[in-house]
Amino acid sequence: MPGLKVSRRRFTPKSWISGSWISLSSKLATGTVIAIIVAVLLILLSGAVSYFWPRPIYEFWVERSGEAAVPVHGIIAGKENAADGSARLLIRSVTAAGDDPATPGTDRLPAADYVWLPETAVVQRSRPHHLTAMETRDGRWHWGYVVQLQVDGEILAYTGSLIDFSNQLLAADCAAQQHMINALRPARVADACSDAEFIDWRLLFEDAERRQVTVAGADILQLMQPNGAGLLDRIASFATHLVTFRSPNRYAPHHGQDIVAAIYGTVLMVLVMSLVVSPLGGLAAVYLHEYAGRGWLATVLRVAVNNLAGVPSIIYGVFGLGFFIHAVGGRFDQWFFADKLPVPTFGTGGLLWAAMTLALLTLPVVIVATEEALARIPRSLKEGGYALGATQSEAVRYLLWPLALPGLLTGMILAVARAAGEVAPLMLLGVVKQASSLPIDGNFPFLHLERKFMHLGYYLYDLAFRNTNLKEGLGLLFAVALLLVVVVLVLNLSAVFLRNRLYDRYRKLMS
Amino acid sequence: MQYYDRRTLLQGSECQFMTTPFPANTLRSRRQLKDRLFRHVVRTAGLAVLFAVVLIFAYLLFNAVPLLFGSGRLSLAGIFSTTGAGDAVWQPAAAGGDISVFNPRPLIVGTLKASLYALLFGVPLAFMTAIHLSYYASAKTRRRLKPAIEILEALPTVVLGFLAAVWLAPWLMNHLLHALMIGVALALLPPLTASLNIGRGFPVGLMIIAIPVAAAAGFWAAEWLESLLFDRGVAYWLQTNRVVSYSMLNALVVGAVLGISAVPAMFSIAEEALSGVPRHLINGAMAVGANRWQTLSRVVLPVAASGLLAALLIGFGRVAGETMIVLMASGNTPLSDWGPFSGFRSLSATLALELPETSVNGFHFQLLFFLALLLFVTVFILNSVAELIRHRLRTRYRAW
Numbered sequence: 035m036p037g038l039k040v041s042r043r044r045f046t047p048k049s050w051i052s053g054s055w056i057s058l059s060s061k062l063a064t065g066t067v068i069a070i071i072v073a074v075l076l077i078l079l080s081g082a083v084s085y086f087w088p089r090p091i092y093e094f095w096v097e098r099s100g101e102a103a104v105p106v107h108g109i110i111a112g113k114e115n116a117a118d119g120s121a122r123l124l125i126r127s128v129t130a131a132g133d134d135p136a137t138p139g140t141d142r143l144p145a146a147d148y149v150w151l152p153e154t155a156v157v158q159r160s161r162p163h164h165l166t167a168m169e170t171r172d173g174r175w176h177w178g179y180v181v182q183l184q185v186d187g188e189i190l191a192y193t194g195s196l197i198d199f200s201n202q203l204l205a206a207d208c209a210a211q212q213h214m215i216n217a218l219r220p221a222r223v224a225d226a227c228s229d230a231e232f233i234d235w236r237l238l239f240e241d242a243e244r245r246q247v248t249v250a251g252a253d254i255l256q257l258m259q260p261n262g263a264g265l266l267d268r269i270a271s272f273a274t275h276l277v278t279f280r281s282p283n284r285y286a287p288h289h290g291q292d293i294v295a296a297i298y299g300t301v302l303m304v305l306v307m308s309l310v311v312s313p314l315g316g317l318a319a320v321y322l323h324e325y326a327g328r329g330w331l332a333t334v335l336r337v338a339v340n341n342l343a344g345v346p347s348i349i350y351g352v353f354g355l356g357f358f359i360h361a362v363g364g365r366f367d368q369w370f371f372a373d374k375l376p377v378p379t380f381g382t383g384g385l386l387w388a389a390m391t392l393a394l395l396t397l398p399v400v401i402v403a404t405e406e407a408l409a410r411i412p413r414s415l416k417e418g419g420y421a422l423g424a425t426q427s428e429a430v431r432y433l434l435w436p437l438a439l440p441g442l443l444t445g446m447i448l449a450v451a452r453a454a455g456e457v458a459p460l461m462l463l464g465v466v467k468q469a470s471s472l473p474i475d476g477n478f479p480f481l482h483l484e485r486k487f488m489h490l491g492y493y494l495y496d497l498a499f500r501n502t503n504l505k506e507g508l509g510l511l512f513a514v515a516l517l518l519v520v521v522v523l524v525l526n527l528s529a530v531f532l533r534n535r536l537y538d539r540y541r542k543l544m545s
Numbered sequence: 546m547q548y549y550d551r552r553t554l555l556q557g558s559e560c561q562f563m564t565t566p567f568p569a570n571t572l573r574s575r576r577q578l579k580d581r582l583f584r585h586v587v588r589t590a591g592l593a594v595l596f597a598v599v600l601i602f603a604y605l606l607f608n609a610v611p612l613l614f615g616s617g618r619l620s621l622a623g624i625f626s627t628t629g630a631g632d633a634v635w636q637p638a639a640a641g642g643d644i645s646v647f648n649p650r651p652l653i654v655g656t657l658k659a660s661l662y663a664l665l666f667g668v669p670l671a672f673m674t675a676i677h678l679s680y681y682a683s684a685k686t687r688r689r690l691k692p693a694i695e696i697l698e699a700l701p702t703v704v705l706g707f708l709a710a711v712w713l714a715p716w717l718m719n720h721l722l723h724a725l726m727i728g729v730a731l732a733l734l735p736p737l738t739a740s741l742n743i744g745r746g747f748p749v750g751l752m753i754i755a756i757p758v759a760a761a762a763g764f765w766a767a768e769w770l771e772s773l774l775f776d777r778g779v780a781y782w783l784q785t786n787r788v789v790s791y792s793m794l795n796a797l798v799v800g801a802v803l804g805i806s807a808v809p810a811m812f813s814i815a816e817e818a819l820s821g822v823p824r825h826l827i828n829g830a831m832a833v834g835a836n837r838w839q840t841l842s843r844v845v846l847p848v849a850a851s852g853l854l855a856a857l858l859i860g861f862g863r864v865a866g867e868t869m870i871v872l873m874a875s876g877n878t879p880l881s882d883w884g885p886f887s888g889f890r891s892l893s894a895t896l897a898l899e900l901p902e903t904s905v906n907g908f909h910f911q912l913l914f915f916l917a918l919l920l921f922v923t924v925f926i927l928n929s930v931a932e933l934i935r936h937r938l939r940t941r942y943r944a945w
Binding site for chain 1: 560576577579580582583584586587588589590591592594595597598599600601604605669670672673674676677678680681682690691692693694695696697699700702703704705706707708710711712729731734735736738752753755756757805808812837838841842859862863865866867869873892893896897900901906913914917920921922925927928929932
């Protein structure tokens with residue numbers, strides 16, 4: 035055959051090596067991408083877990099320049115290697131150097147803070163089983179030993195173990211014991227007590243520098259002996275702190291409420307957005323697939339939808355700020371809220387405008403998913419409808435729409451996932467780091483669409499930016515990031531699941 | 546359940562009654578009125594979407610126009626003047642407009658710089674992954690790994706930005722040499738395994754084990770090298786010897802994370818183009834004796850090249866407009882230099898930071914709208930061109 039040349043040297047070393055190289059490089063790239071995904075998830079997970087996991091408390095014996103060694107109690111928060119090879123530990127502790135010394139006569143201990151401890155100064159370190167971490171109602175953490183226990187002024191025999199103490203309390207009083215157990219291991223509260231009356235229990239607490247204070251049981255939030263705790267107790271403590279979004283190792287007064295408010299704001303915004311985007315996206319998809327045909331309008335619309343998907347999200351924010359807030363919202367204020375001017379009502383960032391803008395942003399997602407579902411419905415179905423005399427709208431509404439509805443739902447889930455993770459446009463549209471009031475409350479009209487709101491993604495951004503002391507907030511950041519990722523991934527996976535179910539259904543319909 | 550042969554029904558030319566089931570001049574029954582109404586509602590929705598896109602463009606333009614054709618406070622040439630390096634400064638003052646200097650050049654340079662570094666990281670990863678999954682990998686591997694890459698797509702960028710700023714940036718500052726050595730070790734992996742003649746049966750699963758091993762080897766090599774050459778790390782050495790100033794939040798950090806965030810978008814388009822290459826072309830090449838590498842380099846890649854270009858354009862549009870990663874990890878200093886170790890400030894980050902605090906319809910406000918318009922138009926053109934390329938490629942594939 036003329037023209038067809040079969041090379042005799044098919045496997046030249048050069049081509050083989052380069053071929054093998056590209057094959058392996060492409061494998062390497064794939065592996066790297068997968069490894070990066072796994073690494074990101076693992077980093078988030080480990081950071082978040084370490085935030086909620088009770089860490090051991092150490093007793094350091096520290097020798098400072100010739101003086102006798104003194105004990106220091108604390109949690110190791112980090113370690114740093116200096117240039118000269120010496121290491122220093124960052125510990126969270128109460129030391130004499132703290133600027134809040136205990137005043138005699140008042141029952142207060144100094145607040146915990148982070149201190150650097152040169153490793154050479156640490157003569158000895160240990161993890162005594164009965165070393166106790168105490169969180170009091172004023173939000174302070176203390177580390178030390180429980181020296182003495184009193185119930186109704188009577189001193190109990192005490193072995194040092196809190197569990198032992200809680201058992202003793204059971205004999206004395208059920209409610210006090212329950213409080214104790216609550217403080218000890220909040221996950222394992224048994225509702226065994228019935229008509230117990232409150233009795234006064236106190237404990238004498240001694241910190242590393244032998245300062246003693248008497249603390250009333252009612253003032254104690256948590257008592258922990260993490261060094262002596264078994265694995266089950268640690269897991270229980272972890273689970274409790276995970277649910278309440280509090281760390282067992284540090285004090286974070288408002289974060290729990292803030293996170294609830296942020297989740298609340300995110301969910302509400304996404305709901306309002308869904309109300310706007312689902313009818314619009316669904317109908318637009320029906321138009322594109324059933325009515326638009328192949329004319330120039332359809333082409334333009336398709337190009338528009340595709341491009342809408344590619345527009346950077348910040349551009350939506352700019353548009354929302356200019357159009358919704360200043361133009362539309364400003365008019366709204368002039369017409370309906372003129373008495374409140376110059377204080378803007380709708381003329382400033384708020385829930386409604388954020389939801390509207392994100393509806394615009396997620397519109398392509400919904401349209402594409404719905405249209406895909408419509409395209410997969412067998413034509414025979416519609417044709418059968420026509421054959422029976424249905425009008426086009428009847429065929430669409432009664433035959434196609436019920437089948438395309440899961441497609442719309444898939445699109446909605448994807449849109450919600452996208453909106454939950456989107457932060458950039460919201461920064462221009464009224465998201466705040468700390469909302470004074472929630473968008474839903476008991477006052478008429480209950481749903482306040484003009485209010486500013488909190489958002490989980492923005493909360494993460496704000497924490498990451500605001501935190502000057504990264505050591506303090508890093509765990510919380512990881513926890514919030516993981517929460518956001520989990521929400522988004524669960525939504526995405528459910529969308530994928532739904533889509534697969536839908537396709538199975540069409541396949542059955544076709545056979 | 547089939548009551549008729551669908552094929553015969555579909556084969557004939559599309560009957561008139563299928564597209565418009567009823568002639569327009571029949572009796573107007575209630576049902577037909579409903580039909581019309583529904584059609585109008587649906588069309589309105591479709592047009593509303595179109596209207597929204599036009600509105601975005603028109604509104605940005607509307608707000609930026611006074612700046613360009615208004616009282617003439619600044620001309621375009623003035624804004625983008627590159628004459629004196631000292632003039633190219635973006636310095637909006639918080640109060641008192643007199644000392645504000647607005648020259649968006651540093652912002653544009655910052656955006657391009659972020660895009661450049663991101664594409665440097667992202668394009669090889671995305672394209673190589675696409676080549677592997679569409680050309681080398683088995684159908685099973687493809688089915689398993691594609692959803693994993695979609696997970697990356699779903700990750701919120703604020704989380705990636707947080708990891709870049711809080712985790713990667715401090716690590717990189719102390720482990721610059723380590724990062725370099727890990728890269729070298731990974732780059733050595735393919736030729737090493739190729740020369741060991743275990744190329745064929747080397748599954749991706751094994752690669753996932755090999756990557757951490759190679760990374761660890763690179764890390765230890767760097768530990769050793771650093772203890773040998775530098776006593777306090779490379780970043781410190783660079784700083785003290787005035788070679789280059791190293792800022793913790795820099796283009797390298799942004800580039801790596803931004804590039805990774807753009808991988809799924811580029812991957813899916815590149816993969817679509819590569820796996821769409823007609824089977825008979827590949828089979829033909831194989832039949833005349835080309836091996837897999839020759840088939841890939843002489844047939845598959847040239848045929849799908851325009852699709853890869855489309856992926857590149859989409860990726861560029863994606864990273865140029867991305868906000869959160871750049872905002873959190875770039876340091877937001879408006880500098881006009883291209884070095885990998887310095888921070889920068891991008892257009893998108895500037896919009897997010899400054900627009901909420903400017904006075905409405907002031908000069909600064911209008912300028913920011915103009916910059917938004919610039920970004921929008923750029924990305925719009927990139928996406929449109931990419932879409933056109935993809936469309937033509939699909940048509941060509943169908944024709945083959």
